[in-house]
Amino acid sequence: MKHTSRSTLRQLAARGTHDWAAIAAILDAGFMASIAFASEGQPFVLPMLYGRDGRTLFLHGAASARIMRELGGAVPVCVSVTLVDGLVLARSAFNHSLNYRSVVAFGGARPVEEPRAKLRALRILSDHLLAGRWEDVRGPTRAELAQTTVLQLDIEEASAKVRTGPPVDDDADLGRAVWAGVLPLSMSAAAPVADPLLDPAIGAPAYLGRTGEFAAVRASAGEAAS
Template identity: 50%
Template sequence: MTTPLSPTARSTVRRGSSRARTDRAELYAVLDAGLVGHLGVVLDGAPVVLPTGYGRVDDTLYLHGSTGAAILRAATAGAPVCLTVTHVDGVVYARSSFHHSMNYRCAVVHGVARPVTDPAERERGLAALTEQLAPGSWDATRRPDRRELAATAVLALDLTEASLKVRTGPPGDDDRDLAAPVWGGVLPVRTVFGEPADDPLLPPGVGVPARVRDRVSPAG
């Protein structure tokens, strides 16, 4: 069992509230299926939103980047942040331009990121980040050395203040448009992995490992 999402003033879905989800397991599923999030923070009085990798361990998201990155320095100093992960599942074609839309799953997390300084937690967070992007790679590759760790900021963002919004299904056309001879429906969108491309500097005899090959989509 998981704790349901408990909206705060910031995380309450107001527009299209019928699309809000309150099952924390659904939030986990959307986050776990993503490859990139967008991290927002206010820098020098202006909003800045940048793409970033992330990884989840239970109710915590881990983020990382260069210790010299301004957005991470601001987050480390206690600036409020917002992280968004969105999946586009389909383009919704309607009979009117007004009702064109998208089917999507969107998670939004608010909070204050916590700098991770404990060595064991830093390793756990970096492992989660690696496994989110490239499953199986943390144990198969060289771990970060002391110099690399010193140049890397690791932040933890709690999932307590989070919302999830999902749209599915056909267009929501007005009754007056339903008889129009215009196609309406959904064009599905999916992300697929293609054939792996070898690094030209690979030593002879190093083939594509199962952890990579297993991710290739059948149509890729």
């Protein structure tokens, strides 16, 4: 993937890549991004859910929200996604670290106006979070679509950075009598909790049973990246 000075990797560049397959794998493993932009000289960073379609991210929010108006106004946007895979515990405070996978991407956003394209984008968002849910639920009404802004953010350039493995200690510290290693961390789904108003005859859908696989998938993605 092309890159300019804004996405050039400088600090610990050996951990980074501009390979699109590596970038896409991290974006697919996450679903919450930090969206950064500047408005009238003031920087803002806000968390937003996203869905990916090729090199495009879809964002959505209330049409009345300031961020949706700002992002749709052709301002430069920076997107960051980080997945934490473990605490790296060294023998010295200085050498502690994290095992992680991260992406920083740049591009511009524009509103999706055409109704069918808007619905498609919302379905991509839904499927990114929980595949199969869109088919079960009532789709948006015209009024609900009018109250929702969908933004298409085309990724112009991006970089990924990954850290895996044990701590890197100074030779002089290797003999210290202190535990060192990695405390793995993962995001996993617990048992679904039904709405108190739900008809007891309605069982949990099969796709909720697949949510427990997410942590394993994300962990294996991290191992593959190493």
